[in-house]
Amino acid sequence: MKIPHFVPLIPHERKKRELTGFLVEVLTWGYIAVVLARIVYWGILLPRVEDLAFAEPPVEWAKSLLALAGYDRYAEFSWTALGWCFLAGAGIGALVGSTGRGMGTWLSSISRLQVNNPEDSIRIDKHWSYARKEGLLVLLLTVVTGWVLTKVDLASMFAAEGLQGAGRMLLQISCGLPGVGANVGGVSLFDGIQGFLNLGVSAYNGIGGALSWSPLSPFGQGCVPTDAEYYGLALTRLSESIYLAFMATFFSVPIAFILAFFAARNLTRHSRIMRAAYLIVRVYINVTRSIEPIIWAILFAVWIGIGPFAGSIALMIHSIASLVKQYSEAIEGVDDGPMEALAATGANRIATAWYAVVPQVVLPYLAFTIYRWDINVRMATIIGLVGGGGIGGLLIQEQGLANWSKVGTIAFLIFVVVWSMDFLSARVREAIQ
Amino acid sequence: MNTAPANMVELHDIVKVYPNGTRALKGVSFNVKKGSFLAVIGLSGSGKSTMLRCVNRLHQPTSGKVIFDGNDITHVGEDELRHARQHIGMVFQQFNLIKRRDVLTNVLAGRLGEWGALPFGGVFSRWPKEWVEEAYAALNMVGIADKALVRADGLSGGQQQRVAIARTIMQKPKLLLADEPVASLDPSTSNSVMNYLKMLNEEHGVTVVCNLHFLSLVRDYSTDVVALRGGEKVFEGKPTDITPQWFKDIYGEQAKEVEIH
Numbered sequence: 001m002k003i004p005h006f007v008p009l010i011p012h013e014r015k016k017r018e019l020t021g022f023l024v025e026v027l028t029w030g031y032i033a034v035v036l037a038r039i040v041y042w043g044i045l046l047p048r049v050e051d052l053a054f055a056e057p058p059v060e061w062a063k064s065l066l067a068l069a070g071y072d073r074y075a076e077f078s079w080t081a082l083g084w085c086f087l088a089g090a091g092i093g094a095l096v097g098s099t100g101r102g103m104g105t106w107l108s109s110i111s112r113l114q115v116n117n118p119e120d121s122i123r124i125d126k127h128w129s130y131a132r133k134e135g136l137l138v139l140l141l142t143v144v145t146g147w148v149l150t151k152v153d154l155a156s157m158f159a160a161e162g163l164q165g166a167g168r169m170l171l172q173i174s175c176g177l178p179g180v181g182a183n184v185g186g187v188s189l190f191d192g193i194q195g196f197l198n199l200g201v202s203a204y205n206g207i208g209g210a211l212s213w214s215p216l217s218p219f220g221q222g223c224v225p226t227d228a229e230y231y232g233l234a235l236t237r238l239s240e241s242i243y244l245a246f247m248a249t250f251f252s253v254p255i256a257f258i259l260a261f262f263a264a265r266n267l268t269r270h271s272r273i274m275r276a277a278y279l280i281v282r283v284y285i286n287v288t289r290s291i292e293p294i295i296w297a298i299l300f301a302v303w304i305g306i307g308p309f310a311g312s313i314a315l316m317i318h319s320i321a322s323l324v325k326q327y328s329e330a331i332e333g334v335d336d337g338p339m340e341a342l343a344a345t346g347a348n349r350i351a352t353a354w355y356a357v358v359p360q361v362v363l364p365y366l367a368f369t370i371y372r373w374d375i376n377v378r379m380a381t382i383i384g385l386v387g388g389g390g391i392g393g394l395l396i397q398e399q400g401l402a403n404w405s406k407v408g409t410i411a412f413l414i415f416v417v418v419w420s421m422d423f424l425s426a427r428v429r430e431a432i433q
Numbered sequence: 434m435n436t437a438p439a440n441m442v443e444l445h446d447i448v449k450v451y452p453n454g455t456r457a458l459k460g461v462s463f464n465v466k467k468g469s470f471l472a473v474i475g476l477s478g479s480g481k482s483t484m485l486r487c488v489n490r491l492h493q494p495t496s497g498k499v500i501f502d503g504n505d506i507t508h509v510g511e512d513e514l515r516h517a518r519q520h521i522g523m524v525f526q527q528f529n530l531i532k533r534r535d536v537l538t539n540v541l542a543g544r545l546g547e548w549g550a551l552p553f554g555g556v557f558s559r560w561p562k563e564w565v566e567e568a569y570a571a572l573n574m575v576g577i578a579d580k581a582l583v584r585a586d587g588l589s590g591g592q593q594q595r596v597a598i599a600r601t602i603m604q605k606p607k608l609l610l611a612d613e614p615v616a617s618l619d620p621s622t623s624n625s626v627m628n629y630l631k632m633l634n635e636e637h638g639v640t641v642v643c644n645l646h647f648l649s650l651v652r653d654y655s656t657d658v659v660a661l662r663g664g665e666k667v668f669e670g671k672p673t674d675i676t677p678q679w680f681k682d683i684y685g686e687q688a689k690e691v692e693i694h
Binding site: 340343346347349350355360 | 517545
């Protein structure tokens with residue numbers, strides 16, 4: 001587990017790094033063993049053998065192989081076996097780790113220190129040649145595992161029924177966009193899209209005819225554009241979303257403003273009480289921020305009832321946490337010269353923060369706040385999915401009824417609002433910076 | 434205590450070790466007599482700034498004692514420390530003004546110490562009328578009263594340093610700590626800033642401790658000199674005592690004196 005002397009490391013960290021490297025190596029090999037067992041053995045090999053063993057007629061060698069593995073009928077995956085695999089892997093890892101050449105040691109030896117001697121860099125390169133191979137193996141195994149676990153199925157992506165279903169939905173959605181279904185001189189954009197998709201159908205049938213696939217019927221749908229009344233309804237609900245986002249942002253600003261001072265490292269170092277406050281605020285914002293607003297909306301929809309109020313509270317909880325984080329980082333980045341100067345005059349800490357810190361952070365705060373409103377408008381459009389009010393509720397309702405053209409209309413309106421908010425907020429932020 | 438102490442500041446064996454292990458000061462002791470203009474010289478990194486910040490405890494000394502005007506302030510609590518700091522002005526190399534506020538606010542901020550006992554440090558209070566008048570008077574003393582309502586970052590370096598001095602005047606300090614006040618100014622501006630410090634020293638009886646780089650300025654303005662090297666005091670005396678040999682001792686063999694007047 002010793003890291004050779006030519007690998008540059010901070011001297012007093014060397015022991016720690018060596019130990020870390022060894023532990024990472026053990027874990028890495030445990031992982032390799034578990035993955036090999038779970039994916040290659042239980043996931044790929046055993047099912048194949050099973051298929052053969054229970055095929056008609058059964059393949060004898062596969063049957064005896066299954067019996068050899070200790071299964072009389074189905075191969076059941078077991079946690080205990082997996083545990084033993086991990087231990088076995090860890091054993092190998094310990095052996096590899098003790099040589100000091102493994103990937104774990106390699107990773108833990110990476111530091112910002114520069115190698116000055118060119119000969120050393122060659123030696124280092126040679127030293128880690130095994131580690132690189134191990135890294136490649138881990139990467140490869142992980143990709144294979146991912147492939148199996150996410151059930152990658154390329155065939156289904158190109159299955160004819162799926163494609164045709166998607167085509168129908170696409171047509172209906174596009175019908176909901178304003179202007180697409182409008183009839184101009186006997187032709188509409190909708191007819192154009194349908195004709196284009198039918199080209200694909202013809203091509204499929206052309207190739208399929210030669211290969212004797214069953215032919216697909218061409219798309220032949222009508223388009224009834226969304227009526228103006230529905231636009232009115234959708235716009236009402238959309239404005240609910242925008243105002244919900246505004247309320248959430250507006251009320252989170254003063255709270256975040258105050259909390260941010262307690263979440264900034266440079267203002268909370270001096271006393272035990274402030275360090276405790278720092279810890280509490282940081283824990284609070286990390287917890288609330290790591291839970292997505294949509295989860296908060298589910299909670300508040302149950303607590304205070306379905307509607308925009310629940311949605312705005314949910315967004316507010318999340319906004320406070322995010323703003324405190326950004327605000328406090330702005331505070332940590334201020335020039336501490338003015339703070340030093342005011343502290344030197346005997347001003348107390350609140351006055352120092354107010355006169356020396358606040359003027360420096362007002363503009364960044366404004367930019368963060370506008371950006372947060374922008375994000376909140378985007379979030380507000382989907383928070384209705386779980387009962388948070390706004391356009392999202394309407395969206396999920398139409399999706400449930402398979403009213404795809406109305407879904408298209410809503411998606412279009414959301415796009416317009418989010419895009420213009422994005423544009424506006426970018427312009428404003430540019431102007432004030 | 435019947436007799437007022439003769440020394441404004443006494444440093445006893447000040448040691449400062451930074452958290453990263455750097456020993457910036459290795460036991461420095463000296464006294465600053467009342468009414469004197471003490472220049473502290475030494476190379477960059479010799480501990481001058483650290484020493485100055487130990488006096489008003491912007492940096493807490495690792496060990497040693499700081500006596501200010503007869504009171505040991507090395508370990509006093511925050512309230513008492515603030516009280517002491519109200520009498521200790523400070524000007525900095527980088528001026529350290531509130532850049533986005535006007536000059537007047539910057540000068541008035543020198544008085545914030547008097548609001549220390551208010552619940553929010555006076556954040557919600559209005560500046561008293563008399564203070565504003567005094568602030569204008571202080572700005573007049575340094576000759577930039579006409580800039581009172583200009584934002585501080587709109588001023589030149591020399592003007593900013595004068596605002597910083599006005600802020601200190603507002604404080605009515607007994608002691609002024611100046612941390613390389615002219616190091617980022619051109620020679621003629623340097624002289625005018627040094628003259629304002631001299632004026633405070635001579636006409637207002639403010640004791641001055643000033644970190645300086647140029648020996649010529651030391652000879653022109655100071656009454657006493659302390660030299661630091663590598664965190665230790667290597668010289669203490671009058672500016673006229675600095676011989677070429679001393680100069681080499683302080684700044685190293687390779688050094689050559691550069692003059693500005």
